[in-house]
Amino acid sequence: MKKIKFAILFMILSSTVYAADEKAVAVNTGPGLGLSQSEMLIVILVIFAFVLLFVSITLLNAFKVMYREQLNPTPYSVPVKEPVLDYEAWLGQKKNKPSVWEKLLSLKPIEQEKDLEIDHAYDGIKELNNPVPAWFNVLFFGTVIFAAGYLFYYHIGGYGDLQDQEYVNEMVKAQQEKAAFLEKSSNTIDENSVKFDNTQTVLEEGRGIFNSNCAVCHGDKGQGIIGPNLTDEFWLHGGGINNIFKTIKYGVPDKGMISWEKNLSPKQISAVSNFIMSLKDTKPVGAKAPQGEKYEEKDPQDNEMKSVKDSLSKTDATKE
Numbered sequence: 001m002k003k004i005k006f007a008i009l010f011m012i013l014s015s016t017v018y019a020a021d022e023k024a025v026a027v028n029t030g031p032g033l034g035l036s037q038s039e040m041l042i043v044i045l046v047i048f049a050f051v052l053l054f055v056s057i058t059l060l061n062a063f064k065v066m067y068r069e070q071l072n073p074t075p076y077s078v079p080v081k082e083p084v085l086d087y088e089a090w091l092g093q094k095k096n097k098p099s100v101w102e103k104l105l106s107l108k109p110i111e112q113e114k115d116l117e118i119d120h121a122y123d124g125i126k127e128l129n130n131p132v133p134a135w136f137n138v139l140f141f142g143t144v145i146f147a148a149g150y151l152f153y154y155h156i157g158g159y160g161d162l163q164d165q166e167y168v169n170e171m172v173k174a175q176q177e178k179a180a181f182l183e184k185s186s187n188t189i190d191e192n193s194v195k196f197d198n199t200q201t202v203l204e205e206g207r208g209i210f211n212s213n214c215a216v217c218h219g220d221k222g223q224g225i226i227g228p229n230l231t232d233e234f235w236l237h238g239g240g241i242n243n244i245f246k247t248i249k250y251g252v253p254d255k256g257m258i259s260w261e262k263n264l265s266p267k268q269i270s271a272v273s274n275f276i277m278s279l280k281d282t283k284p285v286g287a288k289a290p291q292g293e294k295y296e297e298k299d300p301q302d303n304e305m306k307s308v309k310d311s312l313s314k315t316d317a318t319k320e
């Protein structure tokens with residue numbers, strides 16, 4: 001018997017080892033569980049083999065029992081007759097322990113009602129002394145203890161924030177989340193989506209960026225030094241917020257204007273573009289002569305964009 005079991009076990013083990021070998025070679029081709037078809041087949045076969053093993057061992061045990069019974073059968077046992085009880089005897093035998101339910105609700109059996117009676121009667125009406133159930137007491141004293149703890153935590157010790165403070169905290173958190181969201185969304189601005197915006201904060205930010213990055217070439221007032229005058233209405237690469245944004249973002253590397261995409265965030269480029277828009281007609285002293293062509297501004301939010309290449313091939317307006 002033992003030998004048969006081992007033989008079966010050995011067969012199955014060897015087949016799983018073989019399966020593991022297969023797995024190593026198989027290439028992952030088909031979808032589903034990341035297994036190839038052949039791997040899938042092997043897995044199914046292995047499962048099948050295990051089921052087969054289980055069934056055969058069970059059958060083996062069953063046959064063993066049958067075989068043993070055949071050799072020396074167990075004699076039938078004589079059935080024991082239980083004596084028939086009458087109701088009173090049965091009641092006496094019944095466990096008189098209260099059930100969990102009865103304990104929980106502090107229920108008393110009806111037979112004990114006589115003992116529960118309180119010693120007074122009003123107009124013949126008697127009262128039973130039924131104690132409060134345990135669960136109710138637990139709940140009641142639990143709330144008392146909780147209330148004491150609550151009072152200490154929030155009102156005496158001052159460890160927790162009161163409602164008003166919690167409101168303030170949440171508003172602050174919401175403000176931070178809003179700021180983070182706006183920061184994120186404003187960093188996705190590109191030359192197509194940039195908006196004309198002349199609010200003070202944006203212009204201030206733009207002025208800061210301009211002074212530290214652009215003033216060397218364009219002059220502190222945008223009057224133009226190496227770079228062209230940014231205050232007139234003549235533009236080499238188009239005026240309007242979209243064109244200016246695009247020029248700053250991609251630059252005109254051939255002509256000495258670098259691409260600022262790497263150094264400035266989209267939000268910063270947008271701010272400095274708006275700052276340049278605000279320089280229009282400021283007529284600073286020592287302004288450089290106009291370059292490029294006159295830009296007819298129909299609308300500050302001008303989406304008609306010039307390609308950098310187009311404007312490069314244009315000759316200077318001043319030379320014409």
Ligand code: HEC
Pocket residue numbers: 209210213214215216217218226227228230234235236237238244247248252255256257258260272273276291292
């Ligand atoms: C190294 C010098 C230099 C710096 C720094 C520089 N620029 Fe320029 N910029 C130029 C030159 C040169 C041109 C002209 C390119 C051409 O001739 O096509 C130009 C052109 C421009 C134009 C297009 C003007 C037009 O007429 O179409 C804008 C807008 C501009 N720069 C903005 C900026 C901003 C904003 C910064 C700072 C973030 C900046 N530049 C920094 C040299 C510079």
